[in-house]
Amino acid sequence: MGAYAPLDHILTNNSLILPPADLPLDNILPDEPLLLMGAGPVPVSQKVASANSVVINHLGETMNKVIERVRLMAQYVFQTRSQHILGVAGPGSAAMEMAITNLVWPGRKVLCINNGFFSARLAEMATRVGGEVTLHTLPEGQGADAAQVEKLLVEGDFDVITLVQGETSNTVWNDQLAQITQLARQHGVLSIVDAVCTLSTMPLNMDEWQVDVVITGGQKGLASIPGVSLIAFSEHVWPEIVNRIAPMPHWCLDARLALQFWEEKGYHYTAPVSGILALHEALRQVCLETLDRRFERHLVCSQALQAAIEAMGLQLFVAPQSRLNSVVGICLPSGVDGKKVLSTMSNLYKVEISGSFGLPIVRIGQMGEQSRAHNLYRTLHAFGMSLKSNGAQIDLPAGMSSLERELDVKEALTA
Numbered sequence: 001m002g003a004y005a006p007l008d009h010i011l012t013n014n015s016l017i018l019p020p021a022d023l024p025l026d027n028i029l030p031d032e033p034l035l036l037m038g039a040g041p042v043p044v045s046q047k048v049a050s051a052n053s054v055v056i057n058h059l060g061e062t063m064n065k066v067i068e069r070v071r072l073m074a075q076y077v078f079q080t081r082s083q084h085i086l087g088v089a090g091p092g093s094a095a096m097e098m099a100i101t102n103l104v105w106p107g108r109k110v111l112c113i114n115n116g117f118f119s120a121r122l123a124e125m126a127t128r129v130g131g132e133v134t135l136h137t138l139p140e141g142q143g144a145d146a147a148q149v150e151k152l153l154v155e156g157d158f159d160v161i162t163l164v165q166g167e168t169s170n171t172v173w174n175d176q177l178a179q180i181t182q183l184a185r186q187h188g189v190l191s192i193v194d195a196v197c198t199l200s201t202m203p204l205n206m207d208e209w210q211v212d213v214v215i216t217g218g219q220k221g222l223a224s225i226p227g228v229s230l231i232a233f234s235e236h237v238w239p240e241i242v243n244r245i246a247p248m249p250h251w252c253l254d255a256r257l258a259l260q261f262w263e264e265k266g267y268h269y270t271a272p273v274s275g276i277l278a279l280h281e282a283l284r285q286v287c288l289e290t291l292d293r294r295f296e297r298h299l300v301c302s303q304a305l306q307a308a309i310e311a312m313g314l315q316l317f318v319a320p321q322s323r324l325n326s327v328v329g330i331c332l333p334s335g336v337d338g339k340k341v342l343s344t345m346s347n348l349y350k351v352e353i354s355g356s357f358g359l360p361i362v363r364i365g366q367m368g369e370q371s372r373a374h375n376l377y378r379t380l381h382a383f384g385m386s387l388k389s390n391g392a393q394i395d396l397p398a399g400m401s402s403l404e405r406e407l408d409v410k411e412a413l414t415a
């Protein structure tokens with residue numbers, strides 16, 4: 001016998017592992033794709049989808065041009081003139097870890113604003129690399145108050161502060177983000193902002209707000225694919241990264257090494273070329289739409305959805321001041337099983353929305369292509385019908401007509 005066992009031998013010898021029975025992907029995927037209206041991933045445009053199916057060399061002229069364009073367009077989307085924008089081959093969490101791991105090391109004092117699941121993840125990451133973490137935990141449903149945070153900044157002698165712009169898990173918005181990051185700069189504290197679900201759905205002016213690191217994933221506000229993320233370091237923080245003396249425990253996430261690919265066009269690791277091409281297309285669509293118009297579209301759609309939900313007789317989870325528009329949290333009527341509502345929506349109406357992390361709510365996303373009138377009508381109808389068939393007393397026609405009223409006014413924007 002040669003180096004490889006012949007197939008008949010593989011099939012008859014019990015000591016070898018046999019190939020599993022064939023199951024084509026077509027038999028796994030639903031016949032009709034679900035409309036993704038949950039907390040992400042979100043639907044991608046045809047341009048993004050076809051870019052994601054292309055593989056090119058990760059080094060060389062063509063890729064250099066793509067990288068240059070991604071960084072240029074990202075400067076617009078992050079609203080920064082900083083040159084230090086890097087891609088990350090990994091989920092939003094990898095970008096979070098890159099931010100933390102490059103700025104936190106044993107003995108560094110970190111103030112973590114904790115509004116929920118994802119902001120707590122930043123705190124856990126900081127603890128894991130040896131940071132001395134102080135948690136500022138807000139009551140459920142509340143954004144951070146800038147005056148309260150300033151008090152902590154004055155008392156605490158912190159090196160770094162972390163916070164999310166939008167806490168996708170419970171749909172809380174830190175509406176005082178800009179004040180907080182500017183206070184942090186005044187007090188000599190570096191700020192890390194998680195904009196995974198919010199970037200390009202609402203304003204985030206990195207330079208003007210003096211944010212030091214902004215991170216985002218692909219699969220939410222940017223409407224690209226999951227697994228390739230972006231991180232922007234300010235010019236202000238960059239010298240700290242470059243001159244760091246503390247040992248760097250990560251190799252892939254070392255910003256100084258990532259620089260070799262993203263700024264110097266050399267080799268760090270083999271970049272996820274298809275995902276970067278998809279990101280290129282997603283960023284291009286944001287640039288073509290323009291941020292102002294995109295923010296307005298998201299706002300109009302999200303508010304129309306919120307008004308329609310209330311017109312149906314349901315309650316929104318978070319009070320208006322701290323309510324996130326990018327993901328809308330809806331309280332379930334008592335006695336209604338959320339899991340059953342979600343499965344009716346998926347099975348019967350082919351629309352998928354999200355449950356939650358232990359809260360009695362469901363969440364409807366308003367990121368990227370989710371914020372389109374036709375997707376809203378279909379989703380609200382599917383949601384209302386599924387609630388009714390699972391025992392809820394709601395007024396679906398009132399919700400639908402409220403949605404129509406709100407969206408009609410801005411038809412050209414939301415189509």
Ligand SMILES: Cc1ncc(COP(=O)(O)O)c(C=O)c1O
Binds near residue numbers: 096164169227
């Ligand atoms: C606000 C926020 N931060 C971080 C993440 C983590 O992103 P990923 O799941 O891509 O690691 C998410 C994902 O839902 C998020 O919504």
